[in-house]
Amino acid sequence: DNNEKLWFEVPRSCSVTVKESFPKRKQVMRYTKMYKRLAEEKRVPIMVFTDPIDRFISLINVYLTPKQRYADYGKDVFSTFDADINTLTKKEKISLFFSNLNKITSNHQVHHFHPQCRFVDTESFKQIEVVKREDVNDFFNITERHNVTDKEITVDDFTDEQIDFIKRAYASDYAFFKKYGKVNGKAKSKRKNG
Numbered sequence: 001d002n003n004e005k006l007w008f009e010v011p012r013s014c015s016v017t018v019k020e021s022f023p024k025r026k027q028v029m030r031y032t033k034m035y036k037r038l039a040e041e042k043r044v045p046i047m048v049f050t051d052p053i054d055r056f057i058s059l060i061n062v063y064l065t066p067k068q069r070y071a072d073y074g075k076d077v078f079s080t081f082d083a084d085i086n087t088l089t090k091k092e093k094i095s096l097f098f099s100n101l102n103k104i105t106s107n108h109q110v111h112h113f114h115p116q117c118r119f120v121d122t123e124s125f126k127q128i129e130v131v132k133r134e135d136v137n138d139f140f141n142i143t144e145r146h147n148v149t150d151k152e153i154t155v156d157d158f159t160d161e162q163i164d165f166i167k168r169a170y171a172s173d174y175a176f177f178k179k180y181g182k183v184n185g186k187a188k189s190k191r192k193n194g
Contacts, residue, residue, distance in 0.1 A: 005046055006038060006043060006046065008046070009046045016145050018113060019135060021142040021144060035124075036124075042127075046130075049131065049133065050138055052167070052174065055116070057154065061152060064085065064094075064097060064113055065152045078096065117176035120176070127179045
């Protein structure tokens with residue numbers, strides 16, 4: 001059906017909210033006949049984009065904030081370098097998280113740490129409709145928010161060096177947004193106002 005929207009799922013970027021809001025969605029795997037047909041039809045898929053710093057804040061909180069989805073895993077990882085997460089200050093937790101990213105990402109949900117642009121097929125699809133995370137509910141006409149992370153750690157808790165590290169680590173996301181996000185963002189706002 002030509003009215004169906006195509007969407008690339010990006011972890012830690014409203015993926016649970018979108019999936020839960022559309023329970024009858026159909027997953028199309030890459031390299032299948034249907035996927036190839038959709039690409040040949042020159043359809044324009046949607047991708048939800050989260051500012052890389054905001055996405056990283058969500059990531060760090062999901063591991064370091066009590067009662068979050070991967071908090072137990074965060075405790076386990078910290079115990080491997082002889083640290084009890086419950087006794088550390090926020091600053092110490094953040095510092096250990098950054099200095100041990102290789103251990104944190106080696107075994108558990110590593111795809112959460114991949115740049116967002118890795119999940120989007122820009123070879124098969126030349127145009128991508130980029131929706132900013134903060135516009136998801138309006139864009140998809142949904143009211144619910146699922147799997148919302150409590151954020152004890154905010155951008156204000158990071159050092160300038162840590163912010164620079166995030167920007168370098170996700171430089172490809174910033175380049176992706178520069179190429180696909182702004183054009184689509186302007187077109188989207190024109191549609192809303194005009």
